[in-house]
Amino acid sequence: MYAYSVNTTKTANVVPKDRTHTSKNQQGKAKADASKGNRVEAQDRKSASVRTHGGKPALVSACLLGEPCRYDGNSNPSQAVCALASSHILVPACPEQLGGLPTPRVPSEIQPDGRVVDKHGADRTSAFASGAQQAVEIARTHKCTWAILKANSPSCGVHAVYDGSFEGVLVPGQGIAAAALRAAGLELFDEADIREELL
């Protein structure tokens, strides 16, 4: 089993087994849009089907493939997602690292007004927007038709995100990168969707 992405300036070379790498890039000018327009209907989860994408490449949140790129320096490896590497090209990307944020980093949440602010009050909107834009470019480069993204993340969340209070409250919605990837035409799944479909 292996997961890999073709080498570009923005993502990684072939990687063994369930390990992936991401590279950091400079911030761009993309605008974040994480407010009301990003609300996702529950129906999305039901209509999604991994099988409709056959063996086509998928962009994947790098932390789901074992990359320690989370805000706290850990990863979120998913056995179900890693198993797809035997039949699909998986292209790892971490939008927050791509946006130039360090690892570890102060956790951020999307605010009700659409800005992304970290727990210390710093506005991280432009870094999140840049990372989202670069994730879209990577998906286009590798002709990804779908993406598997980490649930509940302010970048990658597909069905829900935290409400901005840093109190652990989830609300329907999606992350900044998820919104950009969806707008670019990719079908989105999170790791729970993959578990439901394949296990």
Ligand code: SF4
């Ligand atoms: S959820 Fe997305 S942004 Fe957060 S660590 Fe994983 S890949 Fe990076």
